[in-house]
Amino acid sequence: MSTDTLTRNGSAPTASPSYGSGSQRQSAVASATSRPAVPPIEFLDTHPEDVFGENVFGKAQMKKRLPKSVFKSLVQTIEAGEKIDSTVADIVASAMKDWAVEKGATHYTHVFYPLTGGTAEKHDSFMAPTSDGGTIAQFSGKELIQGEPDGSSFPSGGIRQTHQARGYTIWDATSPAYILENPNGTTLCIPTAFVSWTGEALDKKTPVLRSMQALDAQAHRITSLFAAGGSDSKAFVASTAGPEQEYFLVDKAFFYARPDLLSTGRTLFGAASPKGQEFDDHYFGAIPERVLAFMNEAERELFRLGVPVKTRHNEVAPGQYEIAPIFETANVATDHQQLIMLVLKKVAKKYGMECLTHEKPFAGLNGSGKHVNWSLGSSEHGNLLDPGDTPHENAQFLVFCAAVIRAVYKHQGLLRAVVASAGNDHRLGANEAPPAIISIFLGDQLQDVFEQIKGGGASSSLPKGSLEVGVDTLPPLAKAAGDRNRTSPFAFTGNRFEFRAVGSNFSIAGPLVAMNTIIAESLDYCATKLEEATGGDSANLHGAVQNLLTEIINECGAIIFNGDGYSDDWHQEAAQRGLLNLRTTADALPQLITPEVKELFGKYSVLSEREIESRYETYCEQYCMTVNVEANLTKKIARTMIFPAAVRYQSELAATCANLMALGYEFDTETLDRVTQLVKALQDAIGELAAATKDGCEDVRHCCDAVLPAMEQVRSCADELEGLVADDLWPLPTYQEMLFVK
Ligand code: ADP
Ligand code: MG
Numbered sequence: 001m002s003t004d005t006l007t008r009n010g011s012a013p014t015a016s017p018s019y020g021s022g023s024q025r026q027s028a029v030a031s032a033t034s035r036p037a038v039p040p041i042e043f044l045d046t047h048p049e050d051v052f053g054e055n056v057f058g059k060a061q062m063k064k065r066l067p068k069s070v071f072k073s074l075v076q077t078i079e080a081g082e083k084i085d086s087t088v089a090d091i092v093a094s095a096m097k098d099w100a101v102e103k104g105a106t107h108y109t110h111v112f113y114p115l116t117g118g119t120a121e122k123h124d125s126f127m128a129p130t131s132d133g134g135t136i137a138q139f140s141g142k143e144l145i146q147g148e149p150d151g152s153s154f155p156s157g158g159i160r161q162t163h164q165a166r167g168y169t170i171w172d173a174t175s176p177a178y179i180l181e182n183p184n185g186t187t188l189c190i191p192t193a194f195v196s197w198t199g200e201a202l203d204k205k206t207p208v209l210r211s212m213q214a215l216d217a218q219a220h221r222i223t224s225l226f227a228a229g230g231s232d233s234k235a236f237v238a239s240t241a242g243p244e245q246e247y248f249l250v251d252k253a254f255f256y257a258r259p260d261l262l263s264t265g266r267t268l269f270g271a272a273s274p275k276g277q278e279f280d281d282h283y284f285g286a287i288p289e290r291v292l293a294f295m296n297e298a299e300r301e302l303f304r305l306g307v308p309v310k311t312r313h314n315e316v317a318p319g320q321y322e323i324a325p326i327f328e329t330a331n332v333a334t335d336h337q338q339l340i341m342l343v344l345k346k347v348a349k350k351y352g353m354e355c356l357t358h359e360k361p362f363a364g365l366n367g368s369g370k371h372v373n374w375s376l377g378s379s380e381h382g383n384l385l386d387p388g389d390t391p392h393e394n395a396q397f398l399v400f401c402a403a404v405i406r407a408v409y410k411h412q413g414l415l416r417a418v419v420a421s422a423g424n425d426h427r428l429g430a431n432e433a434p435p436a437i438i439s440i441f442l443g444d445q446l447q448d449v450f451e452q453i454k455g456g457g458a459s460s461s462l463p464k465g466s467l468e469v470g471v472d473t474l475p476p477l478a479k480a481a482g483d484r485n486r487t488s489p490f491a492f493t494g495n496r497f498e499f500r501a502v503g504s505n506f507s508i509a510g511p512l513v514a515m516n517t518i519i520a521e522s523l524d525y526c527a528t529k530l531e532e533a534t535g536g537d538s539a540n541l542h543g544a545v546q547n548l549l550t551e552i553i554n555e556c557g558a559i560i561f562n563g564d565g566y567s568d569d570w571h572q573e574a575a576q577r578g579l580l581n582l583r584t585t586a587d588a589l590p591q592l593i594t595p596e597v598k599e600l601f602g603k604y605s606v607l608s609e610r611e612i613e614s615r616y617e618t619y620c621e622q623y624c625m626t627v628n629v630e631a632n633l634t635k636k637i638a639r640t641m642i643f644p645a646a647v648r649y650q651s652e653l654a655a656t657c658a659n660l661m662a663l664g665y666e667f668d669t670e671t672l673d674r675v676t677q678l679v680k681a682l683q684d685a686i687g688e689l690a691a692a693t694k695d696g697c698e699d700v701r702h703c704c705d706a707v708l709p710a711m712e713q714v715r716s717c718a719d720e721l722e723g724l725v726a727d728d729l730w731p732l733p734t735y736q737e738m739l740f741v742k
Contacts, residue, residue, distance in 0.1 A: 022645070022728045022729045022730055024257055024731060025730060025733050026728070027257075028251075028253040028733050029737055031253035032251035032253045032254060032741045035251065035290075035352045038289060038290055038293040048299060048300050048303045049303075051300065051303055051304045052303045052304070053303075053304070053306040055178050055179040055304045055305050056176045056177070056179075056305060056306035058176045058306055061099055062074060062092075062095070065095040066095055070091050070092065074092065074173060077173050077174065081212070086141075089141030090141035093144035094139065096144065096177055097126060097138075097139035097188070100126075100186075100188035101126065101137050105126070105179055105187055106127070106186065106187075107125050107185065107186075108123070108124055108139060108188040108189075109121040109123045109187055109188070110147035110171075110192040111191050112191075113194065113203045113204040113335075114155070114202065114203055114204070115155050115615065116155060117506060118338075120154065120194075121189065122147070122149040123187060126138060144190065146171070147168065147192065148166065148168055148169070155621060155622070156202050156614060156618070157613065157614025157615060157618040157621075158610075158613070158614055159196050159611070166196065167194060167195070168195055168196075168197070169192035169193065170192055170193045170194075171190060172192055172193050172205065174209070174329075175331055175335045177189060177190045177191065178305050178306065191205070191335050192205075194206070204334070204510065205331070207607055208334055208509050208513055210604075210605060210606045211516035212239055212329075212331060214516065214605065215239055216236050216237045216238065218519075218520040218527060219376055219384065219400075219520075220235060220236065221531070222399055222530075223378060223380070225527065225534070225541060226395070226396045226541070235378050235379050236379050237378045237379075237384065238377050238379075239330040239374060239377075239512065240327045240328065240330060240374070240376070240377045240496075241327055241328065241330045241334070241372055241373065241512055242324065242325060242327030242373040243337050243371065244311075244322055244324040245323050245337070245340055245341070245344075245370050245504065246321070246322045246368035246369055247320070247344060247355050247356060248317070248355070248362070249291060249294070249319055249321060249348060249353045249354070250361075250738045250739075251352060251353055252349065253352075254733040254737060254741075257732070259633060259636070260630075260634075261361070263633055264358075265358035265505070266356075266361045266362075267362055268633060268637065269634075269637060270362065270719065270732065271735065272363075272364045273735040273740070274736065275736070287312070290351055290353070294347055294353065295321070295323070297350070297351075299323075301346075305343070306336075307340060308325050309324070309326075309340070311323070312324075317366040317739075318365070318740055319738070319739045320366065320368065327373060327375070327496075330516065333508065333512075334508050338507060341357055341505075345357075358423050358504070359426060359503040360423060362735060362739065363426075365735075367426060367427035368427075368503075369427065369434075369500060369501070369502060369504055370504050370506055371498050371499070372498070372499045372500075372508050372511050373496045373497070373498045374497050374498070374515050376519075383495050383496070384400050385404075385492075387446075387495070395541075395545050398449070398453075399548070399549070402526070402548070402549050402552045402553065403523045404519055404522070405442075405553070406522045406525070406556045408440050408490055409440075409555075410518065410522070410556070411514070411597075411600070412559065412580050413582065413594065413597075414514050414591055415499070417588045417590075417591040417592045418510040418592075419499075419501045419503060419506070419510075420585040420589055420623075421503055421505070421506070421623065421626075422622075422626035422627055423503055423626070424501075425583075427503065428501055428583075434500045435489065435565045435581075436501075436583050437489070437574045437580065437581045438501070438580065439489065439560065440497075440559050440560050440561070441490070441492060441560075441562055442492050442560055442562065443491075443493075444562070447562055450557070453546075453550055453553050454553045454557060487565030488500065488561070488562075489501040489565065497515075499511055513606060517601060517604055517606050518600065521600055526552075529548050530548060533548075558577040558578065558579060561574075584704050585623050585704065589623070589700065590616075592616045597612065620700050623703065624699070624703050628707075631689060632693070634689060634711045634714050635689055635690060638714050638718060641731040642721065642731070642732075645721075645725055645731050646675060646679050649726050649729050650679055653671060653675065671724060674724060675724055678717050678720055678724070681717045682717040685714040685716075685717050688710050691710075692706045692707045692710040693707055693710075
């Protein structure tokens with residue numbers, strides 16, 4: 001198949017597609033079905049392992065290109081979180097530039113992560129003019145360390161209006177620089193933090209770094225209590241994250257024939273396909289050839305960028321897939337997660353597909369999440385959430401585990417708020433994804449251990465010493481502590497917690513900041529209690545731990561739930577337990593600005609009050625903008641695509657009816673009657689939606705309570721019409737076409 005054929009048959013309408021007729025849809029179907037399974041691309045003859053990190057200025061390159069002392073100092077910053085020595089910047093910059101230029105880079109960019117959740121970059125050339133009229137490639141330490149990208153149009157929630165508008169990007173040496181190749185140029189990308197003139201964080205990265213610092217400090221107090229001699233001075237603790245990313249793939253001809261997918265990332269209309277996901281025949285099934293080819297290339301690309309992607313499989317819904325990397329420290333994992341989304345989207349296009357990361361692209365089918373696996377890694381003791389197999393370590397593990405339980409219980413509202421978005425509302429609380437109620441799943445084994453602790457503590461009820469936490473007979477916990485629970489929003493999975501409520505389109509920064517900070521607070525609480533109780537004498541430690549665990553489990557145990565999170569019973573029981581059930585973004589976002597949350601973030605210097613307010617404002621605004629765009633598009637598609645198709649069909653039926661009657665035949669008007677009713681209902685519903693959006697939607701509650709239901713009403717008329725109107729007149733590619741053409 002030549003590239004020519006591909007273009008003629010396969011490429012999507014590019015300029016301005018003329019929406020609104022059945023023939024538009026038919027040509028999309030023709031394009032999609034005639035597209036070659038694997039388009040002619042340059043043959044990839046390298047093995048993934050051979051290219052890992054090829055495009056990263058990582059440790060290997062640094063070691064090769066930097067003086068020993070500079071290398072050592074950088075590694076200390078990257079690995080031990082030590083203060084960066086900015087005097088080395090010139091040397092690093094020059095080495096980085098040489099490396100990048102050798103790889104064909106002509107430009108560099110400070111990559112930053114604004115509050116939109118996306119990735120932003122502004123490119124500058126390495127080239128500078130010389131006095132003799134030539135040019136020279138230049139890149140100074142100052143240019144490495146600091147940029148001023150303006151970027152004042154990014155949402156700042158008021159921070160930048162009230163002070164000066166300046167925004168700075170600051171080199172984050174802890175996340176490796178990398179090279180992005182595009183067909184016509186190669187760019188050195190330098191991950192940065194983005195802050196305002198006042199030093200306030202304008203981005204998602206800065207708070208991640210701050211929260212990691214807070215977590216390190218508090219976790220260190222706990223490991224010190226358990227360390228011989230009461231000091232654990234060398235160890236540092238980092239949060240680790242491994243995000244599983246779910247996504248859908250659709251042929252790009254369908255994507256471009258659906259203005260809703262194009263502009264909002266989800267289908268605002270579409271009747272259920274006669275066959276959906278009921279057979280589970282897609283889940284973990286054989287990966288279609290075109291998709292596999294895409295995955296191979298995307299993974300290779302990510303490997304070159306040093307992103308350690310590892311697993312891939314079909315997900316539950318047709319057309320749905322998942323990719324997961326091996327976990328890394330939270331800050332690097334966050335940047336890499338952004339790269340994963342970027343690369344998936346870029347490579348999908350090459351294969352004539354679009355990668356949808358919206359949380360709910362298709363009604364009635366599973367939505368997409370991003371399960372953020374989270375743990376604490378100590379430089380000395382490894383994974384602190386690993387139950388381990390010696391009682392002594394179990395005691396330390398149980399303290400960390402109890403701290404997590406306490407944190408999730410105390411800050412359920414915050415955890416719910418950091419996964420709130422217009423898109424994720426369609427998923428959380430729907431009968432499929434984790435419910436909007438935050439609870440913890442521990443697995444049978446761990447649950448049992450905590451129940452024993454709760455049931456009266458060590459001394460009395462159990463055989464001798466068996467519950468003296470940390471001594472003798474507490475059973476060494478097996479690594480896989482029991483079963484899995486796919487319905488829990490926050491599940492212990494053997495040696496980590498998995499926060500499953502995160503939406504597929506999210507930056508994982510927000511959820512990580514929340515987890516790191518609430519657990520830092522909880523560890524602070526535990527450390528203080530234990531320090532007081534032991535009075536510096538480690539002989540008292542085990543008794544103190546026992547008391548602490550009992551207290552925590554009694555106070556916070558209501559958050560533990562091992563049952564089916566999808567069931568109605570759980571909703572009732574959760575209410576009885578006093579757990580929050582914040583169903584929508586409108587309910588959840590205010591949790592960001594409660595006095596407790598402000599105090600929490602302030603206490604650990606993660607976010608100031610103004611920074612929190614700015615985030616609240618930004619997320620409210622984003623929610624309203626999203627609903628606004630969806631509402632406008634709903635009106636437009638309903639008026640200009642669906643209504644015309646419906647009245648065309650109505651008029652065909654009416655003409656047939658009139659003709660037959662004129663000839664003396666009878667005509668059963670059942671379909672005509674229903675179409676006529678629905679056309680009327682559609683118009684009424686559009687009118688109501690127009691009324692609900694008349695003054696724009698700037699109020700979160702109004703969007704949630706008035707606009708979304710009005711959109712739903714329009715959709716329900718349209719979707720019923722889809723089941724009646726002649727197929728050749730229907731303008732939008734159907735669910736069946738989009739989901740099953742692979
Ligand atoms: P499953 O779908 O069964 O949950 P996956 O293999 O798809 O499992 O994903 C598990 C994720 O958890 C991977 O990204 C993995 O690297 C990550 N993970 C494993 N251990 C840790 C840890 N200690 N900290 C953070 N993430 C971890
Ligand atoms: Mg998982």
